[in-house]
Amino acid sequence: MRREKSKTQVESSNPIVRFVKENSGIIIALMALCIILSIMVPDKFLTYNNFTTVLRSISTTAIMAFGMTFVIITGGIDLSVGSIVALSGTLCAGLISSSWNYAAAVIIGLAVGTLCGAFNGFVISRTEIPPFIVTMGMMNIARGASYIYSSGKPIRTPDDFGSFGNGYFLSIPIPVIVMTVLMILSILLLSKSKFGRSVYAIGGNKEAARFSGINTKNVIWLVYVLIGFLASAAGIITASRLYSGQPTVAQGIEMDVIAATVLGGVSMAGGVGKIGGTMIGAIIIGVLSTGMNLLKIPSFYQMIVMGIVILLAVYLDVRRKK
Amino acid sequence: MAGKTILKMENIRKEFPGVVALDNISLDLKEGEVHALLGENGAGKSTLIKVLAGIHQPDGGVIYIDGEKAEIKTVQDAQHYRISVIHQELCLAGNMTVTENIFLGRMEADRFGMVKDRELNQKAREIMNTFGLDEIEPTQKVRNLTTAQQQMVEIAKALSMDARIIVMDEPTSSLSNKEVKKLFDFIWLLKQKKISIIYISHRLEEIFEICDTITVIRDGEYIGSMPVKETNNEQLMSMMVGREFKNVFPEKDWNQGKEIFRVENLSSPYRLKDINFELHENEVLGFYGLVGSGRTEIMRMIFGVDPIENGKIIMEGKELSITCPKEAINAGIALCPESRKDEGLILIKDIDYNITISIMKELIRGIKLNRKKNDEIVHNYCSKLRIKTPSYKQKVRNLSGGNQQKVVLAKWLATRPKVLILDEPTRGIDVGAKQEIYQLIKELAGTGIGILLISSELPEIINLSHRVLVMREMRQVGILEKDEIMQETIIRNALGG
Secondary structure, three states: OOHHHHHHHHOOOOOOHHHHHHHHHHHHHHHHHHHHHHHHHHHHHHOHHHHHHHHHOOOOOOHHHHHHHHHHHHHOOOOHHHHHHHHHHHHHHHHHHHHOOHHHHHHHHHHHHHHHHHHHHHHHHHOOOOHHHHHHHHHHHHHHHHHHHHHHOOOOOHHHHHHHHEEEEEEEEEEHHHHHHHHHHHHHOOOOOHHHHHHHHHHHHHHHHEEEEEEOHHHHHHHHHHHHHHHHHHHHHHHHHHEEEOOOOOOOOOHHHHHHHHHHOOOOOOOOOOOOHHHHHHHHHHHHHHHHHHOOOOOOHHHHHHHHHHHHHHHHHHHHOO | OOOEEEEEEEEEEEEEOOOEEEEEEEEEEEEEEEEEOOOOOOOHHHHHHHOOOOOOOOOOEEEEEEEEEOOOOOOOHHEEEEEEEEOOOOOOOOOOOOHHHOOOOOOOEEEOOEEEEEHHHHHHHHHHHOOOOOOOOOEEEHHHOOOOHHHHHHHHHHOOOOOOEEEEEEOOOOOHHHHHHHHHHHHHHHHOOOOOOEEEOHHHHHHHHOOOOOEEEEEEEEEEEEEHHHHHHHHHHHHOOOOOOOOOOOOOOOOOEEEEEEEEEEEOOOOOEEEEEEEEOOEEEEEEEOOOHHHHHHHHHHHOOOOOOOOOOOEOOOOOOOOOHHHHHHEEEEEEOOOHHHOOOOOEEEHHHHHHHHHHHEEEOOEEEEEEHHHHHHHHHHOOOOOOOOOOOOEHHOHHHHHHHHHHHHHHOOOOEEEEEEEEEOOOOOOHHHHHHHHHHHHHHHOOOOEEEEEOHHHHHHHOOOOOEEEOOEEEEEEHHHHHHHHHHHHHHHOOO
16 A cells, blocks of 8 residues: 555656646745735736736746756856846847848857857866856856947847847747747756756766766766857847847846746755746746736835745745755 | 773664664773774774764663763763764864864853964963874964874874773774884873773784784674783684674576686776786676775776776777776776765666666667666666665665665666676675675676676675685785685785785
């Protein structure tokens, strides 16, 4: 009898059932949050328009959080994402304003951001310098480069470039579509591929992973390449949404990204976490801040609420896992 | 040496889940004597010491100090009874000074809350002088001292707490001969000051040099105590290892095939020099030596974990160049590492994941997992190795030590190795599971692979190996064959006696 019971506890063949079970805590929290807001501001919260606005507002954070999920599962951290957003955004806008082809400008923007990530990953995997320090260095380097390139001023782009970040496809905001596609790719990569398994192995036990024949250095390197790419994608979406490349954009966004990841159940100790959880984490942050805006809570107070929510969520998670 | 008895441990018993670690152990310690606690690795020496130090609570038995019953529940209690343990791994803060380390946690402060540095340095100086440790400056940073000096600081720390019973766990394991001499002089001084010492070591010559009394334990059982003068090398050896073999080992199969693997003049950039051996199909080559004799280091080099300085590794006539574990695995080498928790398993993941992690490239194409093959392999090895679990999705963390070890074994067998390295395959698992592992080793050797077996347990080496390579201090002493595989021969070679 007991055997049977523990069998059902560890196994659940349906991935959706398993997903809901594993993330029951934050799913309940998200639902509670939505119900409260529906009651308090029913006319504004429960609209399709608000729904898409929330998703669009979190799209860039979520895209970076997918990458952060990989990074944190290996036991690392990346503080440079916000600066990579600024660098790839200003670069892309600058090239467009000097009348480059849009596609070429986007590709260069993505390439440079990815290179920043590749640099981070190379240094982290080849030296003993902790990821926190390496990416903090890159945070300053990329931000500085972005200021130099733009001379510290926003670079305007033609209005039609902005139709990408502000536009709709089948009445869904384009950034939300991009986010969804990247989410699905990230899920497949993390949960199905050899690379994904190696990421978990490294976070679970780096020595054992190495003994098992995993090239730990290259996997760690690639993880930072991936987040560099995703951050520069977020940077281009941001530039498009703002019709300009701004060197001051996304300051401190890394904290929102980490918060979404951690809210989603990714353990800072490494080895544990899923993209789906991170997505919900990002949605909670989006709903919370939109909700507080709808309730007209001043933004300074919003920061305090956000801080408390994150602490509380992680505390509950830690307790549940004991 | 007719001092009065100051410590008496009587019929100490300690159980861990599934294992009796100590059973009926007794020990009498007199004032000013050096008492050797002798036993093989895993005999229970450390457990006994942990009971004395208040880290473990005994499940039975009584401790008397000065004839009175003593309850040692915490490390503080042990301190109260003036017992200090110098662990093998020293516990010093390298970036702090000698004085700070000696008085760590007990630093006196003046009324402004500032530490009285000058007074403490003075006090440290006095302690050092009393015991002839003039060369150690109290204001020196500990990490700038030699290992031997650091050990002295640990002892000075014990003395500053007025210790009168000092336990030294393998104090000479990382010292040079000269430093050992110095330590012995120091121990002599401590004896004069009526301080009693429990001295743990398995280097017999040291014990004859410095100790007064010997207590031997084996497999957690008390074997006997006697004055050093009344015993000799041979007697102690047989007391240490002379267990009855209760048929836990399968019969050896002497059907060896052709040579499959060979190592020539292997040397490491550090100390390991000139290792030579060959391995045949169906053969178990045992590696014996004390901890630190270089056995594990050889395996780490063969498996590409540590760099090779010199020498050849030849598999089926072809020379291999191995720079990382991945290449070793591809060449057909598998290593079940010494510590399954640190190097063998990803504890937070399930059995399925752990078994297939080393063969991912066979099972996953892009994002497509060959589920059928995956399940077949996992099921196959789990049943072959008799891994007991309600489900393959069980986290490895929740398995018993024996089952965890089998998962490691399964993971490596899944790579279908030609050479299987087993480093301490039965460490920390109970007798039943050990027996199963022995049976498996025999069965595996019967399938044509060659096995390199490291073990600190002599009976395992003797009863499972077809030949035994003995190591001493990073050197290969020799390879024993057939009739030479006897306890005395092996130990004599390993100890250099």
